[in-house]
Amino acid sequence: MTKCDKSHFYDADKYNGCPHCNKLESKSLDTPPAETADDFVYTVNQDAVSPASEPPSKNDGYMGSSAIDKTTGFFHQFNMDPVVGWLVCVKGFYFGQCFNLKAGRNFIGRSPNNDLALSQENSISRNKHAIVIYEPKNRVFTIQAGEGKGLVYVNKEHVVAHIEIKAYDRVELGDAEFIFIPFCGGNFSWDDIRLDI
DSSP: OEEOTTSOEEOTTTBSSOTTTTOSOBSOSSSOOOOOGGGSOOOOSTTTSOOTTSOOOTTSSGGGOOTTOOOOOGGGGGTOOOEEEEEEEEESTTTTOEEEEESEEEEEESSTTSSEEOTTOTTSOSSOSEEEEEETTTTEEEEEEOSSSOOEEETTEEOSSOEEOOTTOEEEETTEEEEEEESSSSSOOGGGOOOOO
16 A cells, blocks of 8 residues: 555555545556455554454454553544545635545635645635534534634625534635535444444
């Protein structure tokens, strides 16, 4: 497995570059291989994961168990934040692009230290223009204005305090506009998934 600059893991035998970043195509000129569950190997931390020929023991760090019995989130074992939804740009510099949302707080601004860094969108505040939150216990998405001077609108309504957002709500940040697409919610949550490893 190879790790790209954005911390995605991919099969270097099948791809010239990270297929998640959409930078390069498959090495094969034939039909590109379909991604399957086997394409995603969950051996991110080589020190914590047993070789593939040996089944993992209960003390290998899986499912919140570790040598010092420290409780850890399941997906943190794999150094990943699974996507819970997307903001898809329908107006502005990033037209047609989508931005992954993760569980918890997603800070949006121009600065690269934001979770959704929209550096080319000059009408958006540099730091924390808005915050989109996915609360996994109740499976609810909310949005609130951030610390920047810019305003936030959902379906043309000004956001003063945090409000719940639902599928296909339109989010305006400065001159840019996004459509919110949830992945997690009432029908699915990553907590429902247990990987067979």
